[in-house]
Amino acid sequence: MSQPLIVSVDAMGGDHGPGIAIAAVDIALKKRPGVNARFLVHGDAAQLTPMLDKVSERARASIEIRHTDSEVRMTDKPSEAVRRARGSSMWNAIMAVRDGEASIAVSCGNTGALMAISKVVLRMKKGVHRPAIAASWPTVRGHTVVLDVGANVECGPAQLVEFAIMGEAFHRAVHGSTEPTVGLLNVGQEELKGNDTVREADRLVRAANLDLNYLGFVEGDDISLGRTDVVVTDGFSGNIALKTAEGTAKLVAAWMRESFTSSLLAKLGAAYMNAVGALDLLRDRMDPRKINAGVLLGLNGMVVKSHGGADEVGFATALCTGLDLAPSSFTSEIEKNLARLARTEAAEMEAEPQS
Amino acid sequence: MSQPLIVSVDAMGGDHGPGIAIAAVDIALKKRPGVNARFLVHGDAAQLTPMLDKVSERARASIEIRHTDSEVRMTDKPSEAVRRARGSSMWNAIMAVRDGEASIAVSCGNTGALMAISKVVLRMKKGVHRPAIAASWPTVRGHTVVLDVGANVECGPAQLVEFAIMGEAFHRAVHGSTEPTVGLLNVGQEELKGNDTVREADRLVRAANLDLNYLGFVEGDDISLGRTDVVVTDGFSGNIALKTAEGTAKLVAAWMRESFTSSLLAKLGAAYMNAVGALDLLRDRMDPRKINAGVLLGLNGMVVKSHGGADEVGFATALCTGLDLAPSSFTSEIEKNLARLARTEAAEMEAEPQS
Known part of the structure; x- marks a missing residue:
């Protein structure tokens, strides 16, 4: 054994x-x-x-x-x-x-x-700078890794770049993707939108030339739709997004129960759907206990x-x-990504004239 | 007429x-x-x-x-x-x-x-200071007014207090509540959680003695659960919460469709549920087009x-x-609330010795 x-x-x-x-x-x-x-x-x-x-x-x-x-x-x-x-x-x-x-x-x-x-x-x-908590979020297309979901309520742009690097390595190691796409959570996809922190983080990721498959800004609905494999955000917005999704799933579940018991005919239908197992997967997917884990990166x-x-x-x-x-090898994958970032930063400092 | x-x-x-x-x-x-x-x-x-x-x-x-x-x-x-x-x-x-x-x-x-x-x-x-955009969010218990959902990506504590005042008046005028409860969106309900802005806003609302039914911090899942009638947040987090909820509802709808077409027996059951109208209300409630409106306050x-x-x-x-x-009378209700805030502020300035 x-x-x-x-x-x-x-x-x-x-x-x-x-x-x-x-x-x-x-x-x-x-x-x-x-x-x-x-x-x-x-x-x-x-x-x-x-x-x-x-x-x-x-x-x-x-x-x-x-x-x-x-x-x-x-x-x-x-x-x-x-x-x-x-x-x-x-x-x-x-x-x-x-x-x-x-x-x-x-x-x-x-x-x-x-x-x-x-x-x-x-x-x-x-x-x-500081560790982040990553959550693997079920989506229409598979799993999206969202980080940070609550460890760092305030984050600077450089931290968000680290999250991108750690999240990308985590997705490869844990979800088996080869070139996971990375997005930065914002209130709009246009470059002029958002606050200074996300705009600067966007600039930094692009400037650092990290060999990341970075797609730019994504919005809240893109998480569940799986538009990118990794979604980077600060711990305040990430925690609110995660818990809002939980609350919405509970609301829809309550609406479903109400619909399925709205009349005798509906109840009969629901009993039949249960009997043929049509609701098993749905119930399992919507059970918030089944997506209970944050990983410290x-x-x-x-x-x-x-x-x-x-x-x-x-x-x-x-x-x-x-x-x-x-x-899993995610901690060593993260280390490799961080080393790449450090080399890029060193090269940039050499290239730039001292001011 | x-x-x-x-x-x-x-x-x-x-x-x-x-x-x-x-x-x-x-x-x-x-x-x-x-x-x-x-x-x-x-x-x-x-x-x-x-x-x-x-x-x-x-x-x-x-x-x-x-x-x-x-x-x-x-x-x-x-x-x-x-x-x-x-x-x-x-x-x-x-x-x-x-x-x-x-x-x-x-x-x-x-x-x-x-x-x-x-x-x-x-x-x-x-x-x-600046207008806010309010959204009426369907919940387990009725409607919760969330603001700001995207007009102000960065907000100071005083602005959040204004949002509380405007949201409360809006809920009374539009949803007919008499003493709507107000919560401040945060990453935890404990007072030591969150960033400086929300903690200071929490202190300000309490100190201003506004005759608001203020319940303190709420979290993302509390929105859809309707824990308070009004949820106050900055436009960055509010927009992310709103769009995350939309995305989650779409994901659950996709899962439902998948379950209902997962086998011939399931399809028969779904056809029956449709025929008896058991899914009409659910479909209507989950149609994102039916909750499409933000109101400038x-x-x-x-x-x-x-x-x-x-x-x-x-x-x-x-x-x-x-x-x-x-x-509706919400604009005049907001004016009354703002006047109350101004009186409180004036009284506080008089009471405090000049430094």
Whole structure:
């Protein structure tokens, strides 16, 4: 048997308590039946151990509980969290990646704290201002990687260029594309539109001659339509876009339920559609728990952020993302792209006369 | 018979040519059978007049074509547009509102030009930095007014407070609410989240003691869920949210079509659902053309912005919005709210010792 993929799990910090981590491992393994995986589950053993009785033999055998009674709370400010973090479940989960014990860490804890602790423990790649969180967004054509979706509420133009570089490498490594297209999120496609930051970022990407398949500005509706494979934006707009899409999907789902129960005849039809399985895929696609995972990019190591409000199904989605990414080469791909950017910048500085 | 509502229409500037304006009047009148309305249609008579033969007698009788061969182009920068605007269809349509000939103007021309010309012709209300564009967004609970959805890509905190005041008055006047709730769009509900602008705006709204039903920060998914009646944001994030919602609705519609045609049995079920009318309301609700109208707030007069890419059905939606708003009191309600803000500010300045 091949070497197992090892996923380090921060079981504390989510809204539903640590128990869901154990149940989530069980669900994730059922969704990835062929995968040889082990899970290092960090958290309070007194709460975690009894949960082992409720899961499959395969899940139980794959889990190693690593006790700690310290946890990072959802309400902690990032700076406080880092100060008090050493020895917490989040800290330990990320340390396992740094020490090479695990390939990837998964946590549903506080985003700000996860970013801050990941930076301290794993360090950022050379050339990265701050890490970004990338989300893989289902589209009409496949998957579009959107970043940043919430790590950096304010971003300068140079950061947006880094996001383009990291997102492009991530899409190649994770979604198997060869020349992913990249767009910059704006309020219009014309060059004179938008604010100074996006216009300057647009100029920088073009000037840097990065060998990126950069298509220019895209708009909000282009994300779900898959107009580009990567959509770059600051964490404020990216988070709003992501959550607006979630809310819209919930609204349409509510409208569908209303239509399907609007009359006796409609109910009969809906029951029939259910019986022939016509709604299974649709229901699965529209389940927000099935697209629950943000990936931290720009670090020397892989960290997946699950939604704090995730239940065991949602957390299982994040664990599956961890399993899928564990053998991936995206961090080294990002490094190659960053090195290319650095060479371009160096060449530009040489070419320009000193002022 | 009561006095007719008079709507001034800029027929030029849309992607589909001026002809759709005449067809749209016909559709709008069919959707508002009881309304006594007249339409002053500004544009090239040589293109508009032949279209009159294709519409109903009622539409024909309601239309007065006002010829001009000058138009504002979609590609004009706002500053250029204003310089060349006098006598254009857009200018004339808005002048009819200023001169009291019409209650409201509707245009599908260039947003920047429409803003700029409306400001010059109608002037802003006292206390408004810049007008905003408000969109009425369908939600699980009714309608949420989102502003700004694209007029001001960069906004200071004081502008966001004005948007709150204008949006609240608009919701009361247009959606008949008595104490509409107001939220400020952010990336999290906790006070320490977000950028400096939204945190300062949050502080200002609370400090100004405006008698607004202000609930604090809301997130992107709260819009479609209708958590507040009014959602305030800058034009960059607002435009991205609006278009992301459009894109998501289109994606879900594509998934539905795929599910409903995924097998012969599914197709039979879908045909049945169609036959019993179970999908009519859903289809209507998800038609993006049925939510096509932005309303300019903060001016001494009412102007409705239709999407530039609207066809006759989309443009008819904007005309219906015009007909619905024509008898509305939202501009005077906004004025009352602004006066309240001015009084609060004056009282604060008096109370504070000079530094």
